[in-house]
Amino acid sequence: MDIPAMRANFAKAAAAGDEAPLWFYSHLFLSHPETRQLFPVSMAHQRDRLFAALGEVVARVDDLDSLVPILQQLGRDHRKFGTVAAHYPAVGASLLATLEHFDDEWNAALAQDWTAAYQLVADVMIAAADEADDEPPWWNAEIIEHERRAIDIAVLTLRPETPLAYLPGQSVSLETDLRPRLWRYYSPANAPREDGRMEIHVQAQDGGPVSSALVRQAGIGDVLRLGPPLGHLALDTGSDRDLLLVAGGTGLAPVKALVDQVARYGPERRVDLFVGARTEERLYDRADLERLDKEHPWLTVTLAVSDDKYSPLEQGDVGDVVQRHGPWRSRDVYVAGTGPMVDDTVARLVGSGLPPDRIRTEVFAPSRPSPDVDGEVTE
Amino acid sequence: MTAEVQAYETGDRRLTPADVHSVRFTRGTMLRPGYNEVEVDRFLSRVGHELARHAQEKAELRDRVQTLQKQLGEVTVIEPPSDQAVRILAQAQLTADNYVAEAEDFSRQITSDARAQYEEQLRQARESAGAIIQAAHETAAKMTRGGTPIGDADGATLEQLQEQVAYLKAFGQAVRVQLRSYLEALITDVESEWGRADPGALPARPLPAATRSGAQAGPLNVAAELQRGDDRKPGPSANGVEIQGTRG
Known part of the structure; x- marks a missing residue:
């Protein structure tokens, strides 16, 4: 395979921006109308994602160690979309047609290389999907x-x-x-x-x-x-350090799951949970958090508001409130919330002497359409 | 017997229609009139073989045709769409995308406007409620000062009691913060200094008695006790300070 030539060819299609994936999907739907129902009505985001993913594949095509796991994950994850092995040749044909359409210097050698490369990609994805078939696709x-x-x-x-x-x-x-x-x-x-x-x-x-x-x-x-689960905010089971959990908005969800894990499976340890919101009304899970706080002697829940000056709760951004209650230098820390909230909290904790490798974070945007190629679901 | 008859009797050559048309049998004798019986029988057998062979070939060919037709049915030859068709569908898709994007944008504006209004009203309501409560407190304080001072057995006024409560609250908070910092520092110490220690690497020489019984042993035992304790959480009252506003 002439990888530089393939990259040059792909760059031409990528340079066409939205035109290239638009061409690709139109070609695919015309040649295989049955594939249209696998996609949403609006294809705008889909187009961004396709070429981003293809770009990653092309960038890593000479680094199979990092590429193969990505493709396997993609293959497994595509089962939930109703993708079957028969769809892969259809996609391959339209991909080739697209790469040809946007390259005036397209030639037989390129066609051969791309066919072989796509076959490789499809084989890995199909094999991973087949291996996962002891689980339902969704x-x-x-x-x-x-x-x-x-x-x-x-x-x-x-x-x-x-x-x-x-x-x-x-x-x-x-x-x-x-x-x-x-x-x-x-x-x-x-x-x-x-x-x-x-x-x-x-x-x-x-x-x-x-x-x-x-x-x-x-x-x-x-x-x-x-769909199948993924993500990385899992509790470090190799550590029994006390925990500091910090959540903003619906970032509370994964953090509350960690509290539940300690409650159900241990090992028992001290857990301090800080939950921040702008106003009291937005502390949507307060009743349950207060119940947990009463039930578990090892758990302390602190609620904070940043924009509700008459509230008797702790005042300030949750990162600030956490810092005021510190120090936390002996803890394992998990932070989930919006990007600025996570950055602020981590900066304060690291600033107060907590080793950064003990902090795990998840930026928790309200809407998360898809994982990136590394399987991260943050935006 | 003619040469042709002999040829298909002896060789592998297959029977042709021409063979059948041109076949000549040896005439019989006066005693046995007609064609030579042996030749006729041989020929008939030959014809029978040939027919059977044809039937078998026909069956084989029919199967072959069916298989091929089936394969053809599976692989419907897909004509690549024309550039024009692709362009038209692309245009249609873009139009649909724009409509969806517009609808989403419209919904975004409406919801964010509605939310802003809702939050503004809520904020105003909260502030006026806060102001009313504050005014009520002030009035109550004035009335208490103006009227008979409410005192307990020791004659302390309400104000003094309130001051005491505030002081105790602040004191409790300060003590909690102190204790927690102390405990955290200890745990950090234990982790950084003792957690890494390899027992085999400990000095064989016993430590001076003062060091053993003094500064090190003391805090560590406290830490161990605190860590082992069943109720490691601060008491309910202290906790109430953290989750303030568990208002009934």
Whole structure:
């Protein structure tokens, strides 16, 4: 394979911007109309993602050690979209047609190299998908509770029809019939239960199709589809240090799952949980947090508000409140929330002498459409 | 017997229609009129073989045709779409995308405006409620000062009691912060200094008695006790300070 030539060729298509994926998908849907139903109505975000992913593959094509795991993850994850082995040649043909269309110097050698490269990619993805077939491609899960906790926040309890194994702190993607083919990532707010029930916290993003539908339209009895779990905010089981957990907004979900894990599986240790919101009304899970605080002697929950001066709760950004209650130099720390909140909290903790390698974070945007190539679901 | 008959009797050459048309049998004798029986039988057998062979070949060919037709049915030859078709569909897709984006944008504006209004009203309500409560407190304080001072057995006024409560609260908070810092520092010490220590690397020479019984042993035991204790959480009252506002 002439990798430099392939990269040069790909660069030409990439330089065409949105035109190239637009051409690719139109070509694909015309040659294989049955593939259209695998995608959402609006293809705008899909197009960005396709070429970003292809770009990553092309960039790493000579580094199989890092490329193969990415492709395997992609292959496994694509099962939930209803992708089957028969779709791969269709995509390959349209990809080649696209690369040819945007390159005036297209030649037989390039066609041969790309065919071989694509075959390799498809083989890895298909093999990974086949290996995962002891698991269902997706899990149907019924909404058995739906509580509006704030104007734009709902807490949903889901019950998957078949068991879905995940680690506390991980995320699962989900799709609702209200917004077909749009998958978003949410973190269960509890450790796995025997009956499989999981709690998810949804904040409706203004104009966000999935989150708004989940908060305002979805109801008890609706069935969602869940994808396989991924994410990295898992508890370091090799450590029994006391914990400092810091959450902002719906970043509470993965952190609450960690509290649940300590409660259910131990090892018992001191856990300090700080939860921040702008106003008291936005502390949407307060009742349950106060219940946990009463039930568990090892847990201390501190609630903080940053924009609610008459509130008797702790005042200030949650990172600031955490710092005031420090020092925390002996703790393992988990932080989940918006980007600025995570950055601020980490900076303060590191500034006060906590080793950075003991801090694990998850930037928790309200809407998370897809993982990047490294399997991270943050935006 | 003619040469042709002999040829298909002896060789592998297959029977042709021409062979059948041109076949000539040896005439019989006066005693046995007609064609030579042996030749006729041989020929008939030959014809029978040939027919059977044809039937078998036909069956084989029919199977082959079916297989090929089936393969053809599976691989429907896909004509690559024309550039024009691709362009038209791309345009249609872009139009659809724009409509969806517009709808999302519209929804975004409406919801964020609504939310801003909601939050503003809530803020105003909260501030006026806060102001009312503050005014009520002030009035109550004035009335208490103006009227008979409420005193306990020792004659302390309400104000003094309030001061005491505030002082005790602050004291409790300070003590908690101190204790926690102390404990955290100890745990850090234990982790950084003692957690890494390899027992085999400890000096064989016993430490001076003063050091053993003094500064080191003391705090460590405290730390150990605190760590082992069943209730490592501060008492309920202190906790109430942290989760303030568990208002009934």
